[in-house]
Amino acid sequence: MNGEPQEVLKTTYREAVREAIRDAMRRDERVFLMGEDVGRYGGCFAVSKGLLEEFGPERIRDTPLSESTFVGAGIGAALGGMRPIVEIMTVNFSLLAADQILNTAATYLHMSGGLFNVPLVIRMATGGGKQLAAQHSHSLEGWFAHIPGIKVLTPATLEDARGMLWTALEDPDPVLIFENSTLYNMEGELPVDAGAVDINHARVCRQGNDITIITYGASLFKVLDAADILEKNGICAEVIDLRTLRPLDDATYLSSVAKTHRALIVDEGWRSGSISAEISARIMEGAFYELDCPVERICSAEVPMPYAKHLEQAALPQTETIVTTVKRMVGTNG
Amino acid sequence: MSEGKIIQKGVHGVDCEHALCLLYQMMFIRRFEDKSAELYSAMKIRGFLHLYNGEEAVAVGAMQALTPEDAIVATYREHGQALARGISAGAIMAEMYGKQEGCSRGRGGSMHLFDAKTRFYGGNAIVGCGLPVAVGLALADKMQGKKSVTCCLFGDGAVAEGEFHESLNLAALWNLPVLFFCENNLYAMGTALKYSQSVTDLSKKVESYDVASSSVDGMDVLAVEAAVKKAVEFVRSGKGPYFLEFRTYRFRAHSMFDPQLYRTKEEVEEWKKRDPIDTFIHRLKDQGLINDTDIKELEEKAEAEINEAVVFAEAGTWEPVEDLTRFVYSERREV
Ligand SMILES: Cc1ncc(C[n+]2csc(CCOP(=O)(O)OP(=O)(O)O)c2C)c(N)n1
Ligand SMILES: [Mg+2]
Numbered sequence: 001m002n003g004e005p006q007e008v009l010k011t012t013y014r015e016a017v018r019e020a021i022r023d024a025m026r027r028d029e030r031v032f033l034m035g036e037d038v039g040r041y042g043g044c045f046a047v048s049k050g051l052l053e054e055f056g057p058e059r060i061r062d063t064p065l066s067e068s069t070f071v072g073a074g075i076g077a078a079l080g081g082m083r084p085i086v087e088i089m090t091v092n093f094s095l096l097a098a099d100q101i102l103n104t105a106a107t108y109l110h111m112s113g114g115l116f117n118v119p120l121v122i123r124m125a126t127g128g129g130k131q132l133a134a135q136h137s138h139s140l141e142g143w144f145a146h147i148p149g150i151k152v153l154t155p156a157t158l159e160d161a162r163g164m165l166w167t168a169l170e171d172p173d174p175v176l177i178f179e180n181s182t183l184y185n186m187e188g189e190l191p192v193d194a195g196a197v198d199i200n201h202a203r204v205c206r207q208g209n210d211i212t213i214i215t216y217g218a219s220l221f222k223v224l225d226a227a228d229i230l231e232k233n234g235i236c237a238e239v240i241d242l243r244t245l246r247p248l249d250d251a252t253y254l255s256s257v258a259k260t261h262r263a264l265i266v267d268e269g270w271r272s273g274s275i276s277a278e279i280s281a282r283i284m285e286g287a288f289y290e291l292d293c294p295v296e297r298i299c300s301a302e303v304p305m306p307y308a309k310h311l312e313q314a315a316l317p318q319t320e321t322i323v324t325t326v327k328r329m330v331g332t333n334g
Numbered sequence: 335m336s337e338g339k340i341i342q343k344g345v346h347g348v349d350c351e352h353a354l355c356l357l358y359q360m361m362f363i364r365r366f367e368d369k370s371a372e373l374y375s376a377m378k379i380r381g382f383l384h385l386y387n388g389e390e391a392v393a394v395g396a397m398q399a400l401t402p403e404d405a406i407v408a409t410y411r412e413h414g415q416a417l418a419r420g421i422s423a424g425a426i427m428a429e430m431y432g433k434q435e436g437c438s439r440g441r442g443g444s445m446h447l448f449d450a451k452t453r454f455y456g457g458n459a460i461v462g463c464g465l466p467v468a469v470g471l472a473l474a475d476k477m478q479g480k481k482s483v484t485c486c487l488f489g490d491g492a493v494a495e496g497e498f499h500e501s502l503n504l505a506a507l508w509n510l511p512v513l514f515f516c517e518n519n520l521y522a523m524g525t526a527l528k529y530s531q532s533v534t535d536l537s538k539k540v541e542s543y544d545v546a547s548s549s550v551d552g553m554d555v556l557a558v559e560a561a562v563k564k565a566v567e568f569v570r571s572g573k574g575p576y577f578l579e580f581r582t583y584r585f586r587a588h589s590m591f592d593p594q595l596y597r598t599k600e601e602v603e604e605w606k607k608r609d610p611i612d613t614f615i616h617r618l619k620d621q622g623l624i625n626d627t628d629i630k631e632l633e634e635k636a637e638a639e640i641n642e643a644v645v646f647a648e649a650g651t652w653e654p655v656e657d658l659t660r661f662v663y664s665e666r667r668e669v
Contacts, residue, residue, distance in 0.1 A: 032477070058477065064507065069466040069500035076470020076484075079455060080405070082477060084470075103460045104467060112448035113439025114661040116455065148662045172664035 007192045014184040016158045016194075017047050017123075020165035021085065023195070025055055028083055031169060034061035034070055035087030044089045045125055045184050071097035071122065075105050075174075078120040083169050088124040091140045091178065105174040106149030117172045121165065126154075127180040127218055127268055128316055134304035137312070139268040141178040141217070142275035145245035151175045152246040153199055156220040158188045160243060163197030170196075180218035180268075199244050202252040208236035210330050211262040214253050214279060216242040219266045219317055226322035235330050245275055253279065254286045261292040262329055266317050271299035293329055298322060335362045335417050335639060350623050354632075356398075356555050357618065360390040360611050362636045363414040366423060367586075369640050370413065370430065370444075374590055378647075379430040381443045382459075386414035388553075388585035391610035392517055393418040395558025396485065396580075399566040402452065405475070405484040407468040410445035410459040411517075411584075415487060421449045423639060424646035433650025440653055441661065461522075462495030464488060465514070469501050472510040472575075483511040483569045491522025493539065494530050502543045505575040512575040513565055514545070517552065519584040524596035540577040552582030553608040583608075 011019075024031045033048060039062040042049035052060040063070040067088060074086035088094045094101070101122070109117045128137035145152045153168060153175060155161045161179070168175035205220065206227055215223045220241050227237040238256050242248065257263045263283050267276035276297045283295050301315040335358075367385040374383050386393065393414035400406070400419075408415045416426055421437055429436025430444050438448045438457070446457035455471065458464040468486035475482040492498055493516065505512045516536060520527050527534050537547040546568060550561040558580060565576040583605040587594055594602075618624040 061508075064500070064503060066500035066504060068497050069469065069504055072463065072466020072497065072501075073470035073473055073504065076407075076455075076467040076472070077474040077477075078470070079467070080471040080474025080478075082474045099460060099463060100466060104458070104463055108456075109664060110661045111438060111442045111446040111456070112661075113434075113436070113441045114665070115438070115448050115450045117664045151663075172666065 008189040009192050011158060011188065011190050012184065013158055013161045013179075013186040014045065014047055016161035016190060017165070017179060018049070018051070020162050021048065021051060022054070024085070024166055024169055025051070025059060027166075028169070030081065030083040031085065032059040032061065032082065033085045033087060034063050034074065036063055036065060036089055038062060038087050043087070045181060047184070048087070067093050067096035068100055072100040072104060074120050074122065075100060075108070075118050078118045079108070079116055084120055085165070085169070086120065086122045088122060090136060090181070091124050091126040092136055092138055094124055094140070101144070101150065101174070101176070102147055106147050109173065110149060118174050119169070119172050120174045121168045121177065122174070123165075123177045123179060125181040126178040127182055128300070128305045128312060129182045129218070131307055131309055131312055132305075133307040137305035139217070139300065141176075141245055142267065142269040144176055145275050145278075147246070149173065150246065151199070151244065153177045153244050154216045154242065155179065156183065156217050156241055156243070158186070158190050159194060159197060162190055162194045164199055166196040167199045178217065182218050200247075200249065202243055202249040203241045204238060204252065204256065205241050206237065206239040208238035209260055210236045211264060211326055212238045212240060212253060212256040212260045213264045213266060213322070213326070214240045214242060215266040216245065217268060219268050222317060222319045223266050223322060225319045226326065229319070229323050230326055233327065235326060237326060248279065248282070250282055250286060254283065257283055257287045258290045261290055263291070263295045264322070264325060264329065265295070265297045266322060267297065267299045268317060269299060270302050271297060272302065274299060296325060296329060298325060335359060335423055353618060353623065356394055356559070357611070357614055358632050358636070359394045359418055360555060360614065361632055362639070363390045363393065363417050364611060365633070365636045365640055366413060366417060369644065371586070371590070373430070373644070379444065380432075381445070382410065383430075383444050383590050384411040384588065385586045386411055386584075388605065388609070389517060389519060389582045390414055391555035391558050391614075392552045392580045392582055395555045396487070396515060396562050398559045399563045400483070400485060403480065403482045405453040405455060405468070405471045405482060407455045407464040407471065407484065407486045408457060409464065409488055410457065411489070412447055412457055412487070413444070416447045416449070416454060419449075419452045419454055421447065421452060421454060423643035425449075427643040427647040428650040431647040431650060432652070433647060434653040435646065435650040439661075462488065462492040462497040465492070465497050465501035468512050469505050469510060472505065472512045473508065476510055481570060483513055483566060485513040485515060487515045487517060489522060490516060490518040490520065490527050490536070491525070491530070492516075493536055494522075502540055502545050502575070502577065506543045506545045509572070509574040511569045511572070513569055514540075514575060514577040516577065516579045517582055518579050519582050521584065521588070521596070523588045524592070526596065536579050537577065545575050545577050546573070547577035547579070549579040549581060552580030553610045553613065555610055555614055
């Protein structure tokens with residue numbers, strides 16, 4: 001910054017994503033959006049509201065309920081020289097397209113010996129917390145992060161909601177963007193000239209010396225709240241927003257752990273075989289001798305998401321649990 | 335594979351020359367497949383190997399009406415299509431050897447032949463997965479105002495997959511230039527069509543999507559060529575997708591691990607009477623366009639060319655293991 005006060009706009013996460021799509025459509029005529037109800041309905045989370053009027057049905061394409069085929073068509077269109085943004089309503093339905101994502105999008109470059117890259121962007125909502133029960137509430141981004149050949153982005157902030165899309169579109173390979181649906185209404189400010197952001201690095205959101213808390217997506221805000229509470233208790237937590245789950249930016253969290261000597265991972269996915277397990281393993285491999293206490297994890301309970309509010313909240317990672325866990329970790333070995 | 339122009343003597347007119355070219359391509363594919371089987375037994379080729387014997391007329395007839403700008407999406411039984419499209423036999427053989435001179439650098443193998451110059455998008459081995467990709471390629475061409483069409487080949491087995499129905503619907507809904515070419519060889523591995531479809535007349539299925547369709551004798555290369563020409567004209571003129579069913583038969587096993595318990599030898603022998611190469615030769619002979627010496631010459635030429643391909647594959651090199659993790663992500667960034 002050059003010291004001049006930046007002009008800012010009040011906005012929401014939803015509007016930031018919409019603005020990112022609009023900006024990309026204006027910048028590059030190869031870009032188009034397709035998915036279920038993205039046009040006439042305005043998007044199931046109202047993200048694409050107004051875009052049909054602005055860009056017309058050629059570029060804002062309502063698709064039938066055919067996840068596998070419109071994702072596959074996105075792959076084909078990308079191969080054919082376009083820059084499609086495919087919207088899947090939520091990650092829960094992406095399983096109907098999992099074959100195309102894993103077996104086609106992620107493999108073509110390799111299977112063809114480097115001949116055919118797939119510059120495709122797939123956006124989808126993820127996460128629980130809205131009492132939508134077991135078929136609409138899961139966080140499966142960690143699963144997708146298992147797959148070599150794709151990139152997995154999890155924008156949590158307005159900056160990233162606004163800025164990751166263009167960078168993803170410039171990437172020559174398939175990029176999946178997971179938007180936690182509880183964030184769409186989040187309000188805040190963005191510089192009027194906000195634009196593309198780097199997608200290769202995690203971000204230290206808050207500096208601290210006592211513990212490193214690693215998280216991503218909507219859990220970031222629970223972690224930041226916990227860090228505020230912990231500060232009042234004399235514990236200074238360093239908070240890392242991973243931003244990208246594949247490839248993981250190991251350097252950022254490993255160097256933080258080397259400083260704080262403790263690590264807690266907060267992940268809305270299930271614990272077993274999760275991205276949090278992966279990060280924990282990498283900390284063992286890369287910073288074992290730095291640790292003052294075992295790495296711990298707070299994940300979603302291993303149940304299909306229940307409908308009842310109290311049960312759902314009990315299943316998700318919560319600020320209070322983060323606070324008590326950190327207190328215990330810091331208390332055990334200081 | 336080069337074209338069969340060596341036996342011009344005694345041959346009159348363009349049609350004849352073209353017929354010989356078709357014959358040569360079919361003979362070439364047959365010999366290439368037999369050679370591949372030999373090399374499989376010799377352990378030079380490994381993995382899954384699906385041969386095209388009996389179905390040669392489909393690939394050869396189908397490729398005639400396509401231009402270099404058109405795109406092809408094929409299945410794992412695609413040596414014939416790749417050869418007919420003009421990918422070199424050497425590059426295909428080297429691919430099956432796993433050599434880096436192969437058309438997919440040895441990373442694909444028999445089931446994943448790729449070629450950028452001829453817009454050959456696989457070599458796809460998830461049954462049905464090529465159909466959506468073809469729809470997307472056609473969408474891209476259409477949105478960019480290109481006149482290209484996308485030719486998607488798949489088997490009768492793929493018709494049972496959801497993606498078949500989704501893709502026909504979407505291509506029709508968006509009026510996209512896709513040729514849906516179904517190689518109906520009556521079996522999906524060991525499951526006969528009648529055991530997997532409540533309605534075995536495949537054209538009926540696409541009627542409900544309002545997709546134009548027809549069926550053709552896939553053992554008759556001229557019939558295939560004519561039907562495809564019509565289909566291509568239809569699609570290229572902007573009338574939307576076209577579904578063409580080729581009634582054909584696979585002479586060999588599904589893959590190299592198949593004792594063929596699901597069909598009788600008699601059935602296979604019955605179909606062999608309709609061998610697309612033999613019957614075509616008979617026809618050409620009847621018309622006095624070809625004699626035994628010509629055929630021998632064609633066979634020798636194919637044999638020599640295939641031997642060259644094998645020599646090329648043998649001489650090929652192994653990609654260094656240090657390169658193992660290349661081509662997972664692009665090495666160049668493009669905007
Ligand atoms: C989705 C999927 N299911 C199962 C298989 C295993 N498989 C490979 S080939 C095949 C039969 C396909 O038959 P068809 O589409 O008629 O093609 P053909 O082999 O006869 O050319 C099956 C079941 C697969 N590759 N993909
Ligand atoms: Mg079949």
